[in-house]
Amino acid sequence: MSKINSTFLWEQISSEHVLTSVTLVSSPMDGSCGIGTYSQSLLSGFDDDVDVNVVTLDTHSNGLRAIRLYARAAIRAGRTDDDLVHIQHEYGLFGPKWYLLWVFYPLLLFLTRISGTPVVITVHEAWNADRVEPPLKQLKASYIWLVNRLITLTATSMIFLSANCEEKFKQSVTVENCHRITHGVDDQTVDVPKAEAKERLGFEPDETIITEPGYVRPSKGYETFLAIAERMPQYQFLIAGGSHGADEYFESIVESAPENVTITGHLDDELFHLAFRATDIAVLPYNEVAQSGIFNMCATYRIPTVTSQLPYFNRLQSEYDCVILCKDVADAEMRIEELLRDQSVRQRVLNGLNRFRSEHSFSKVCDKHVSIYQSVVNKL
Numbered sequence: 001m002s003k004i005n006s007t008f009l010w011e012q013i014s015s016e017h018v019l020t021s022v023t024l025v026s027s028p029m030d031g032s033c034g035i036g037t038y039s040q041s042l043l044s045g046f047d048d049d050v051d052v053n054v055v056t057l058d059t060h061s062n063g064l065r066a067i068r069l070y071a072r073a074a075i076r077a078g079r080t081d082d083d084l085v086h087i088q089h090e091y092g093l094f095g096p097k098w099y100l101l102w103v104f105y106p107l108l109l110f111l112t113r114i115s116g117t118p119v120v121i122t123v124h125e126a127w128n129a130d131r132v133e134p135p136l137k138q139l140k141a142s143y144i145w146l147v148n149r150l151i152t153l154t155a156t157s158m159i160f161l162s163a164n165c166e167e168k169f170k171q172s173v174t175v176e177n178c179h180r181i182t183h184g185v186d187d188q189t190v191d192v193p194k195a196e197a198k199e200r201l202g203f204e205p206d207e208t209i210i211t212e213p214g215y216v217r218p219s220k221g222y223e224t225f226l227a228i229a230e231r232m233p234q235y236q237f238l239i240a241g242g243s244h245g246a247d248e249y250f251e252s253i254v255e256s257a258p259e260n261v262t263i264t265g266h267l268d269d270e271l272f273h274l275a276f277r278a279t280d281i282a283v284l285p286y287n288e289v290a291q292s293g294i295f296n297m298c299a300t301y302r303i304p305t306v307t308s309q310l311p312y313f314n315r316l317q318s319e320y321d322c323v324i325l326c327k328d329v330a331d332a333e334m335r336i337e338e339l340l341r342d343q344s345v346r347q348r349v350l351n352g353l354n355r356f357r358s359e360h361s362f363s364k365v366c367d368k369h370v371s372i373y374q375s376v377v378n379k380l
Helices: 034-045 063-078 101-115 137-154 163-170 194-200 222-231 248-256 269-278 293-300 311-320 329-341 343-359 362-378
Strands: 020-026 050-056 084-089 119-123 157-160 178-180 209-213 236-240 261-263 281-284 305-308 324-326
Touching: 020 034, 020 063, 020 362, 034 050, 034 084, 034 293, 034 362, 050 063, 050 362, 063 084, 063 101, 084 101, 084 362, 101 137, 119 137, 119 163, 119 362, 157 163, 157 362, 163 178, 163 311, 194 269, 209 222, 209 269, 209 293, 222 236, 222 248, 222 329, 236 269, 269 293, 281 293, 281 329, 293 305, 293 343, 305 311, 305 329, 311 324, 311 343, 324 329, 329 343
Parallel strands: 020 050, 020 084, 084 119, 119 157, 157 178, 209 236, 209 281, 236 261, 281 305, 305 324
Antiparallel strands: none
16 A cells, blocks of 8 residues: 655655554545545645555446445455554445445455454534435435444444534434544635636636635535526626536536626636635535535635525534525625625624634644544554
């Protein structure tokens, strides 16, 4: 298993100085998936306390080839010589109906139980019976319970990235030995003037840019974003992201977008950061969210953000006063105008974002991970 190369901006240290060695299982760190981006940020934040090897889940494959690759990943992780295995979990990483999960987790469970290697699982999203609808509602709920039970059987310890993510998961199954670590805020930004960033993305320097960044999925309410844009033709709206391959929902958004909406499609890492740098206001009209790496990027770039009224965003507003909540399209229009015209409101939100950034920097998040790793290993 090869070591992380210099792409991850940190240097391997000799084994005699390493306190913990970790096999990290993640989606590709090529900008195609938010889980991979999170993993890369985590790797960049580790210092001399952790020696990491990466096993990548090939989320771009399907069918028999995907089954072989996921089995191979499980075997590589399960037979590791490292102190522990750390999995970045999201249901969508395991294909339609999560069928690859039944290849990966049972193999990993079997091998790590034989070797006695502990497994830490970070849960990026949580599903339970509340998520399903007819037909076959009870059957679907039972399937989700079975999946969540397999995850908890595999895990020695679990990490949840938000309180509501933890609550949702625990409504499905019992969890022991769990921790909560907020998704980290990266301190590194693209050092480009806002006007230049706007020009590089095809806008005029003095235009107001209102953005919904990230992968285009139904859960993120992009149709609501388009409805807001239609009510505000005086501003430019930007969808900074694309979809994972052919996607009917993405195509429907492209076809129904008003003239003042620009849709970039998939962006490389540099352009994705430039999109945040160019943005004046972000809008996250999500239908559901457990935790949000996109919001954390907005915090990184100190972008005032208008969000839907969901438990995760409600908590952010209550604890940090760092978002503006809206209940519908008309309310979102009013809140956007308020942020653009009322400097006191804007400054209040920016102050909240600064507090959130300070408390949840990736350096602090990485320190918490190291503490968990060492605790898990010391209990062996």
